[in-house]
Amino acid sequence: MASTLLNWIIGLGLGMGPLGSVMHSPYVYDSLRLLVLGSIVEFGRRFMYWAMERFKIRFSMTATFREGDQAYEWLMLLLTEERVWEKSRDFQVAARSSQRKWGINSTLAPPMGPGFPELPFPTGGDGGQILGNAEYVPQYGAPHLFKYKGYWFEINRTQGETTFGPYGRQSTGGGMSLTVYSLRMSTLTELVESARLLYTESSKPRVTIHESAAQYGGADWSRVITKYRRPLESLILEEETKAMLLADAQEFLESGNWYVDKGIPHRRGYLLYGPPGTGKSSTIYTLAGELGLEIYTLSLSANMLNDGSLKQIVAGVPSHSILLIEDIDCAFPSREDEEEEMMTKNQMMMNPYLLPPPKSAITLSGLLNVIDGWLTTLITEEGRIFFCTTNHVDRLDPALLRPGRIDVKVEYKAASQNQARDLFTSFFTETSSSNPGTSSSPSSPSSEKAESSESTSKSSSPSESVQDYALRFSETIPQHEFTVAELQGYLLLHKKDAQSAVDNAEEWVSEQNKEREERKRVEKEKKEE
Known part of the structure; x- marks a missing residue:
């Protein structure tokens, strides 16, 4: 087709006098050939793009999810569980923190303590286990195609932009568009409902906290x-x-x-x-x-x-x-x-x-x-x-x-003596994971016996239990004078020795009272000035 079109152009040139001789030049002929081939390729590309857009309009639906909305969180969790992002090749690696990042191992979590189930370690794209304390967050640079319950979906995500203005750093929230290759509205609603149920179930062991983030025009979640x-x-x-x-x-x-x-x-x-x-x-x-x-x-x-x-x-x-x-x-x-x-x-x-x-x-x-x-x-x-x-x-x-x-x-008042007793009891009551600095790996019977005797000598003597220590401690603390946070700070200094916490409590109370009197004196002098 390209040769036929080119010969037709040369035929026109032959009838144009001096221009005909130019057309016989091999350099001109090759240039025109490349021009025609490029035009055909570009026309084909644009036609395919136009055809795909017409196909999407006629045989698909598109839903938009805005970052900061709860439905956005539902869908991101579903995509993470379906391991859609694991095909990405462009990641941002960040240390794990309490801030949620939807990465390929965002469900990686340490044990939550007694009474809670341990969460499994997820696997990477090659099936290997992902270990460590890092989050591998995809950059979402390209659309992702995935299949869910027999239907094909295409996901496109736009990153939010961060700028610096007169009020400091501000960000505009990103979003996500989901294309469903189906004409059934129920296909989209079923996916969203499945995402919501999954989010609700996975959130049970945790409390989710949404904080307002400043951006142009106000803030979002x-x-x-x-x-x-x-x-x-x-x-x-x-x-x-x-x-x-x-x-x-x-x-x-x-x-x-x-x-x-x-x-x-x-x-x-x-x-x-x-x-x-x-x-x-x-x-x-x-x-x-x-x-x-x-x-x-x-x-x-x-x-x-x-x-x-x-x-x-x-x-x-x-x-x-x-x-x-x-x-x-x-x-x-x-x-x-x-x-x-x-x-x-x-x-x-x-x-x-x-x-x-x-x-x-x-x-x-x-x-x-x-x-x-x-x-x-x-x-x-x-x-x-x-x-x-x-x-x-x-x-x-x-x-x-x-x-x-x-x-x-x-x-809410400062801690009562009952609260002081309860706080002390919670600090020094032995549980399987309450010993600071101990490992969760299995130990031999002899080491367990040694640890048990050491714990007994530090936490409670044979004549006194934790409850006895807690009662003595609460009697030392004045009623409604120190907050729970202050008492907790003191007990952290003696978290491995219950007897030391009781013996030094009276001295700590005296020191705190002296510091308070000094602060009052300084504040009074400032007001007089």
């Missing part, structure tokens, strides 16, 4: 971390408070139909307030694990967050989840903050090169509207739970605390 579930028994809190919170939340989640029948919005708001280190955040993470809910945690002091972007990001929180706003009082200035702001203005007048500190752009009315709009959605089966924490409940506006926004208020 693209930053995801996972933590292993914490048993309720390990939460050092008064038993009455634990039982009340768990029972209230369970009863609320099971009463969706009742709320709808009565025409009442199916929502519940909780406020946990008290000094830092008393276990407010730990309570929420533990409850989320017990209830099987995911947490969406939001910081009101984040850059590029205002009333409009706050409404947008909260609207993306799905039902049957927990919206958590920690330190909610930080968004609104207190009297001390106003004094500090006045001092900052004075310093800036003296030094024009001094940059002003970042300030929250969220207003109280904007926050109240967002909470009302998110909580008052009528849901037939799945409700919405709102948690907020604060160290200074007196700074909160009464409008925020009214019933309908905050239904349950729980005060």
